[in-house]
Amino acid sequence: xxxxxxxxxxxxxxxxxxxxxxxxxxxxxxxxxxxxxxxxxxxxxxxxxxxxxxxxxxxxxxxxxxxxxxxxxxxxxxxxxxxxxxxxxxxxxxxxxxxxxxxxxxxxxxxxxxxxxxxxxxxxxxxxxxxxxxxxxxxxxxxxxxxxxxxxxxxxxxxxxxxxxxxxxxxxxxxxxxxxxxxxxxxxxxxxxxxxxxxxxxxxxxxxxxxxxxxxxxxxxxxxxxxxxxxxxxxxxxxxxxxxxxxxxxxxxxxxxxxxxxxxxxxxxxxxxxxxxxxxxxxxxxxxxxxxxxxxxxxxxxxxxxxxxxxxxxxxxxxxxxxxxxxxxxxxxxxxxxxxxxxxxxxxxxxxxxxxxxxxxxxxxxxxxxxxxxxxxxxxxxxxxxxxxxxxxxxxxxxxxxxxxxxxxxxxxxxxxxxxxxxxxxxxxxxxxxxxxxxxxxxxxxxxxxxxxxxxxxxxxxxxxxxx
Amino acid sequence: xxxxxxxxxxxxxxxxxxxxxxxxxxxxxxxxxxxxxxxxxxxxxxxxxxxxxxxxxxxxxxxxxxxxxxxxxxxxxxxxxxxxxxxxxxxxxxxxxxxxxxxxxxxxxxxxxxxxxxxxxxxxxxxxxxxxxxxxxxxxxxxxxxxxxxxxxxxxxxxxxxxxxxxxxxxxxxxxxxxxxxxxxxxxxxxxxxxxxxxxxxxxxxxxxxxxxxxxxxxxxxxxxxxxxxxxxxxxxxxxxxxxxxxxxxxxxxxxxxxxxxxxxxxxxxxxxxxxxxxxxxxxxxxxxxxxxxxxxxxxxxxxxxxxxxxxxxxxx
Numbered sequence: 138x139x140x141x142x143x144x145x146x147x148x149x150x151x152x153x154x155x156x157x158x159x160x161x162x163x164x165x166x167x168x169x170x171x172x173x174x175x176x177x178x179x180x181x182x183x184x185x186x187x188x189x190x191x192x193x194x195x196x197x198x199x200x201x202x203x204x205x206x207x208x209x210x211x212x213x214x215x216x217x218x219x220x221x222x223x224x225x226x227x228x229x230x231x232x233x234x235x236x237x238x239x240x241x242x243x244x245x246x247x248x249x250x251x252x253x254x255x256x257x258x259x260x261x262x263x264x265x266x267x268x269x270x271x272x273x274x275x276x277x278x279x280x281x282x283x284x285x286x287x288x289x290x291x292x293x294x295x296x297x298x299x300x301x302x303x304x305x306x307x308x309x310x311x312x313x314x315x316x317x318x319x320x321x322x323x324x325x326x327x328x329x330x331x332x333x334x335x336x337x338x339x340x341x342x343x344x345x346x347x348x349x350x351x352x353x354x355x356x357x358x359x360x361x362x363x364x365x366x367x368x369x370x371x372x373x374x375x376x377x378x379x380x381x382x383x384x385x386x387x388x389x390x391x392x393x394x395x396x397x398x399x400x401x402x403x404x405x406x407x408x409x410x411x412x413x414x415x416x417x418x419x420x421x422x423x424x425x426x427x428x429x430x431x432x433x434x435x436x437x438x439x440x441x442x443x444x445x446x447x448x449x450x451x452x453x454x455x456x457x458x459x460x461x462x463x464x465x466x467x468x469x470x471x472x473x474x475x476x477x478x479x480x481x482x483x484x485x486x487x488x489x490x491x492x493x494x495x496x497x498x499x500x501x502x503x504x505x506x507x508x509x510x511x512x513x514x515x516x517x518x519x520x521x522x523x524x525x526x527x528x529x530x531x532x533x534x535x536x537x538x539x540x541x542x543x544x545x546x547x548x549x550x551x552x553x554x555x556x557x558x559x560x561x562x563x564x565x566x567x568x569x570x571x572x573x574x575x576x577x578x579x580x581x582x583x584x585x586x587x588x589x590x591x592x593x594x595x596x597x598x599x600x601x602x603x604x605x
Numbered sequence: 606x607x608x609x610x611x612x613x614x615x616x617x618x619x620x621x622x623x624x625x626x627x628x629x630x631x632x633x634x635x636x637x638x639x640x641x642x643x644x645x646x647x648x649x650x651x652x653x654x655x656x657x658x659x660x661x662x663x664x665x666x667x668x669x670x671x672x673x674x675x676x677x678x679x680x681x682x683x684x685x686x687x688x689x690x691x692x693x694x695x696x697x698x699x700x701x702x703x704x705x706x707x708x709x710x711x712x713x714x715x716x717x718x719x720x721x722x723x724x725x726x727x728x729x730x731x732x733x734x735x736x737x738x739x740x741x742x743x744x745x746x747x748x749x750x751x752x753x754x755x756x757x758x759x760x761x762x763x764x765x766x767x768x769x770x771x772x773x774x775x776x777x778x779x780x781x782x783x784x785x786x787x788x789x790x791x792x793x794x795x796x797x798x799x800x801x802x803x804x805x806x807x808x809x810x811x812x813x814x815x816x817x818x819x820x821x822x823x824x825x826x827x828x829x830x831x832x833x834x835x836x837x838x839x840x841x842x843x844x845x846x847x848x849x850x851x852x853x854x855x856x857x858x859x860x861x862x863x864x865x866x867x868x869x870x871x872x873x874x875x876x877x878x879x880x881x882x883x884x885x886x887x888x889x890x891x892x893x894x895x896x897x898x899x900x901x902x903x904x905x906x907x908x909x910x911x912x913x914x915x916x917x918x919x920x921x922x
């Protein structure tokens with residue numbers, strides 16, 4: 138009996154072992170199971186991932202219906218990914234890629250251009266060359282600085298469809314209260330400081346003249362640009378002549394290269410320190426909010442009710458203020474003030490084609506479709522951004538939303554030709570994170586600036602040494 | 606008498622075969638099968654959603670992986686990197702500080718309110734308080750934090766506006782190191798104390814009235830009665846509430862992420878925030894997993910310590 142039980146047990150455990158080995162063998166020899174293996178996931182559509190909050194249902198419908206009219210044979214699916222900012226959006230896209238459900242196209246802002254270009258994107262050069270005649274009209278309408286910001290190491294990775302430069306929004310109600318006029322285009326940093334003081338003097342204790350946010354776009358970076366420095370040493374990659382020679386006249390292609398390179402951190406430089414000391418002094422004097430205190434969510438409310446006088450923003454905010462009910466004549470816009478330079482910063486966006494896409498030709502057709510004037514006109518109806526196409530900025534477009542001096546939005550690029558993109562190397566996520574962290578500490582008091590910038594420099598160096 | 610009978614002689618002369626070798630009856634096999642069927646979903650759930658991710662995290666912590674490229678074996682390099690990273694070390698310090706302050710405040714508030722609500726009070730009012738105190742727990746922590754961020758804003762927030770009415774200068778709630786930690790703790794405790802509160806209400810109801818009556822006869826009243834009678838009898842509930850509270854506090858994420866994004870500097874950066882940032886923003890999944898494993902070890906150690914200490918401080922009736 139005992140022998141029989143032992144034999145039976147032996148057989149049973151043997152069977153278990155064989156089953157486990159078979160399972161392990163099958164698993165080992167099988168391709169990795171991914172989310173793409175879920176039935177119905179891959180329905181043959183061209184999948185385009187966009188930033189959800191920027192692409193509401195109406196925008197998705199506009200893109201889809203318009204594309205279906207032009208290309209009835211290409212099935213399109215817009216995947217509007219919900220994210221709080223670009224960094225969050227890129228993280229979610231990368232998670233999709235890891236899960237095996239990579240989209241064909243991703244809407245990528247300046248923050249992610251180099252990250253995607255270096256690791257995931259496909260250069261558009263061969264298609265741009267092939268369809269050069271068709272694209273001549275597009276490039277003639279788009280400022281070369283925007284195009285250059287979408288290049289990486291000599292190749293073009295995206296056709297920019299929108300951009301936003303950091304200009305200064307001014308509350309007219311507050312200007313009147315302070316007895317001040319809209320500043321001239323060539324106003325200086327000292328003019329700016331004097332204006333803030335006048336505003337402060339003429340208002341109650343619940344008023345803060347200057348409101349800003351701690352982020353890569355529109356935070357401390359525009360001030361660094363104005364003071365003739367940058368977070369990282371900036372240079373241009375060689376190459377790109379094929380594009381400039383084909384599409385731009387000689388005067389516009391001068392000094393252009395194959396895209397930007399951001400390398401050595403410069404946080405301990407004299408101008409860098411000077412910029413932070415200036416901002417810390419504004420905070421100490423009660424002329425501006427602390428960077429952590431400011432965020433875009435409550436900015437519309439405090440600006441439209443006259444509790445803030447000046448704030449940096451791009452063309453996108455004209456639509457935001459209009460939606461919040463602020464009449465067009467209650468605010469205006471001017472260039473960022475001059476310090477050592479009047480170089481402005483901007484961020485743009487366009488569609489990046491992923492290397493993993495099996496529908497590259499269809500994806501290219503979508504990229505061209507998305508950059509067409511009629512498409513952008515239908516898409517950007519509420520002035521929620523500045524279109525990359527110059528011809529779309531008309532008095533008619535800004536009649537309802539304002540501001541009066543809407544030309545500032547695009548003229549920033551013409552008037553200040555050295556205007557460039559925010560520094561966004563492939564390691565952008567970590568660079569942005571350490572910038573925000575140490576900016577908060579540095580601006581706690583003028584004395585805190587130098588030690589915090591030394592730590593910023595150290596962390597930036599570590600981040601830049603890391604492989605993206 | 607039958608209970609004291611000596612077992613039959615057979616059991617002495619011929620020992621029974623081991624239980625494993627005794628063939629179960631058909632009824633027994635049916636019961637076992639049924640039990641297995643009922644337990645299977647739970648076991649599968651635990652294996653798939655708990656065991657596999659834990660093992661996966663440990664394995665991943667030994668690799669470099671950025672999602673895009675294939676993982677590369679790194680040995681203990683990620684752990685070395687973690688121990689040399691000042692941000693990670695600061696995040697552990699912040700998390701421990703947060704845990705101590707938040708859990709202590711949470712238990713204190715919950716206990717005081719539970720004793721108050723359990724006192725003499727109309728039944729309907731007691732129900733209102735119970736619901737009101739529990740309500741924040743069912744809300745989304747992220748949504749609450751967004752609203753609180755408005756309220757605690759230094760320049761435009763309601764809290765400073767109210768303080769201004771009584772002549773108090775604006776407090777840098779979210780923009781100073783101490784203020785930010787205080788704000789995060791307040792928001793967290795406000796949302797979380799409802800759970801401990803409900804546990805305490807249940808625990809208080811289980812204390813026999815006779816014990817309180819006897820204490821009253823002996824002259825114990827007020828605070829003395831609660832310290833020497835209520836608290837010891839409530840200690841098993843206190844243990845459960847503190848274990849759950851500590852485990853939750855060590856994993857805090859939403860409140861500091863939304864309210865301060867870990868700032869100013871690193872003053873409110875917690876371990877789970879570092880895990881999120883390292884993995885999903887910097888794409889260093891191996892390093893993030895190493896931090897996760899260390900947090901897991903910390904939680905296990907703290908919980909084990911609590912149970913060990915509970916032998917001295919917890920009184921079961």
